Amino acid sequence: KNEVEQSPQNLTAQEGEFITINCSYSVGISALHWLQQHPGGGIVSLFMLSSGKKKHGRLIATINIQEKHSSLHITASHPRDSAVYICAVYDMGAQKLVFGQGTRLTINP
Amino acid sequence: KAGVTQTPRYLIKTRGQQVTLSCSPISGHRSVSWYQQTPGQGLQFLFEYFSETQRNKGNFPGRFSGRQFSNSRSEMNVSTLELGDSALYLCASSFESNTEAFFGQGTRLTVV
Numbered sequence: 001k002n003e004v005e006q007s008p009q010n011l012t013a014q015e016g017e018f019i020t021i022n023c024s025y026s027v028g029i030s031a032l033h034w035l036q037q038h039p040g041g042g043i044v045s046l047f048m049l050s051s052g053k054k055k056h057g058r059l060i061a062t063i064n065i066q067e068k069h070s071s072l073h074i075t076a077s078h079p080r081d082s083a084v085y086i087c088a089v090y091d092m093g094a095q096k097l098v099f100g101q102g103t104r105l106t107i108n109p
Numbered sequence: 110k111a112g113v114t115q116t117p118r119y120l121i122k123t124r125g126q127q128v129t130l131s132c133s134p135i136s137g138h139r140s141v142s143w144y145q146q147t148p149g150q151g152l153q154f155l156f157e158y159f160s161e162t163q164r165n166k167g168n169f170p171g172r173f174s175g176r177q178f179s180n181s182r183s184e185m186n187v188s189t190l191e192l193g194d195s196a197l198y199l200c201a202s203s204f205e206s207n208t209e210a211f212f213g214q215g216t217r218l219t220v221v
Binding site for chain 2: 011031033035038041042043044045048054086088094095097098099100101102107
């Protein structure tokens with residue numbers, strides 16, 4: 001079993017829909033990251049959080065430390081949001097980032 | 110403020126050769142980490158350097174090595190290349206190990 005599990009693996013939606021991507025982890029962490037990767041490879045850091053909730057534009061990230069679970073929400077989704085979204089946790093024991101397998105999001109116009 | 114720069118962007122090498130990849134971090138960042146991304150394994154941690162010292166190493170063979178210079182620029186080297194080393198190699202810089210990480214565009218290595 002992977003230390004970081006994301007769901008769903010693939011998600012296709014229509015423009016304007018509300019999107020939720022989930023991340024569960026099994027290790028002790030000090031922080032959780034949500035990353036975005038577009039075709040071509042470059043990765044952009046969207047959020048880094050250790051508790052509560054953060055919001056940036058149409059993106060919202062929440063984390064529940066007790067349940068070891070985080071969600072990334074996209075409101076009013078747009079085709080330009082199409083990308084792979086990756087959850088990563090900083091494993092305090094191993095002292096390294098551990099990554100989920102990613103969620104491939106496609107938003108159709 | 111310049112981002113993280115990785116060179117080269119693309120590389121084709123033959124089995125048995127060696128390769129060196131470079132990563133220039135954001136100015137002021139002392140931590141540089143390297144990752145390998147493949148379709149089958151996803152993103153995996155290779156190693157982290159901080160102030161010219163290797164702080165941590167992932168589960169990769171000794172053919173994978175790295176170093177960091179006094180200006181925080183880092184290089185990683187893969188010797189005796191195998192077909193399975195074909196991957197996107199990403200580096201990320203941060204002020205400290207567990208602070209926000211900024212990724213480069215990656216180097217896509219193809220071993221033939």
